[in-house]
Amino acid sequence: MDRRGFLKTTLVAGTAALAGDDLGALELRHPEEFVGVLVDTTRCIGCRACEVACGETHDLFVPDVINDGALATPRKTSERQYTVVNKYETEQGDIFVKRQCMHCHQAACATACPTEAMHKTLKGPVTWDGDKCIGCRFCMISCPFDVPKFEYNEWNPKLVKCTMCFERQEKGLKPACVSACPTDALQFGVQVDNLEIARHRIYAHPDKYVHQIYGEHEAGGTGWLYLSAVPFDQIGFRTDLGRTPYPEYTREFLYAVPAILFGVPAFLLGLNALADHDKPTGGMGSEFLTGDEEAER
């Protein structure tokens, strides 16, 4: 068994132990792969049924999509909404883009978290555990997509972000937004399948799509993938995030820690031994001699 195979088996075993029989309920072809969602922005009609379904499922703010005119200006997700749909006027006409947590494969927020309250589950969703969270907001500092939001006006604040409906997935259900989407703009599945579908659509309609799948490489790869008819920087995506998984940026520093923690004391003890013991230390010097040396005096 090669290393990758071994890791996969271990992951499957771990996942199975955690999730019981629920894995089968989704009938996933690759149960060991991360799940995610493919967003085809050319299919989105901006109905915001996903926003409503999300709010209702998670007991959050439910927007009045008919009357609130919220599409006029691009919004960010907030402490009351896991997901928002924005409208962008482009040369290809109005394009609607649903935004939420990207569920990075190597999540900066989960790496940043000192208590593992932000947690990358083995199935893919990044979840938050209020019993562990200390509210330091380091996840907000680290997230390249600026996703986690904080309840500043609560005595007992939560870190708020999309959970990819982890609880629903455990019951064998798709995320609420995916179930609510009337145009199949959202496609739930495992990452490899979603990538295959996305590539197939680009190959089949090379003039309809830009030849990039946002999320395939961004920040080391994300669980949510996007297809678009226009370059992604025109529809509110950052294209300067790089392909490096964000935890890589602190890895070198953390690797140095054990070396310093054991190397430096050894070095300093040696240095101290080399420092001149016999130097006459008059007056105040006696304060810093060891007990034995003091006795000799």
Next chain:
Amino acid sequence: MNTNVATAGEFNRIVRFLIHELKPRGPWLTTFNVISIPVIVAGLVILCFRFIYGLGSVTNLTQEHPWGLWLGFDVVTGVALAGGAYVITFVVYVMRVDKYQSIVRITVLNGLLAYMFYGGALLFDLGRPWNAMNPFIGNSFGFASVLFLICWHFALYMVAAFVEFSPVIAEWLNLEKARKFLKSLALGTVILGVTLSLLHQSGLGALFLMAMPKIHPLWWSQFTPVLFFVSSIYAGLSMIIFEGTVSHGVFKNLLTPKGHHSFDDMVFGLAKGAAITMFVYYVFKALLFIHEKQWDLINTSWGYWYLLEVLGFVLVPAFMFAFGHKHRSLNIIKTAAVIALLGVILNRLNVSIICFQWYEPVRYYPSWQEITVTLMVIFSEIWIFRWVVTRMPVFSSEH
């Protein structure tokens, strides 16, 4: 039986002594008291609001700026300014340089109090402080987290600094056996303290590594941890000069003339150390700038701000330290120390607050409540500092 009686007698003596020492001394109506007491009371009231109505009720923090003055100044900057303790204990205990012995106690006390108060200020900023023990207990260790590392190192360093200072407490309580034992731990705790300082001073810089796309490129570098460590050395040295100068003015009556004289000699040595460290820091900054090919960023308002920090608040005080050391000018050195400290404050605030989300149209400015609580932290620390130095043998190294 006899030993029990003796121990009980000793215990009673210490309790009576403590009650006696806890009583305030000196005049009440001093300028410092008149200013600090209202600020501390106001700060406590603000903290009540903060814990009832949430951080948003007293701070200007937003979703774009999750860390503000309490994190950026109290913790990130405060810890850098407390770097003097590990530098001076390294020089005196590890390198055995006797010259600086008489300032070891006061510097360690300053470092210990700074960590207790500025690290402690983190608790106001945490959204769920009742979970603050989680990084230390239970199965929620975020081993891959830089902040997890810093939490542990803060805690361990406070223990190390307390043990380093504890012989003074034993001497104050007149516990000779305990003093001898605690003093024998000195070298070990100093080496532990230096190692932990090296890691958490640089670790504070590593906090911002993953924020790469959100920090202005002139202030983000893969080498920020090294820059934070090197600047903490001269920040600590400058702070010793600054605090020493203030203490020698305020607590003149506690000093022996001999101690006063040797402080000036020490300042010259500290200035030389600060000058060298600052030049190293400056060269490193310049190399990073050239290596990253950032020339086109300079002719912008952010570029001028960067030049002000690196030239005006690093290179200028570095030359002033060198000049002051060569020409034996205490005034130039003390001015340089103040400029260098402002430079470190500026650098830490730039990285943690000012240049964070620099492209966002809405900027973060601290609210008056945040400033008041920060002043409350500083003033309370000075209260405790004053209480300790007027009672314990901090300014003397003899016993």
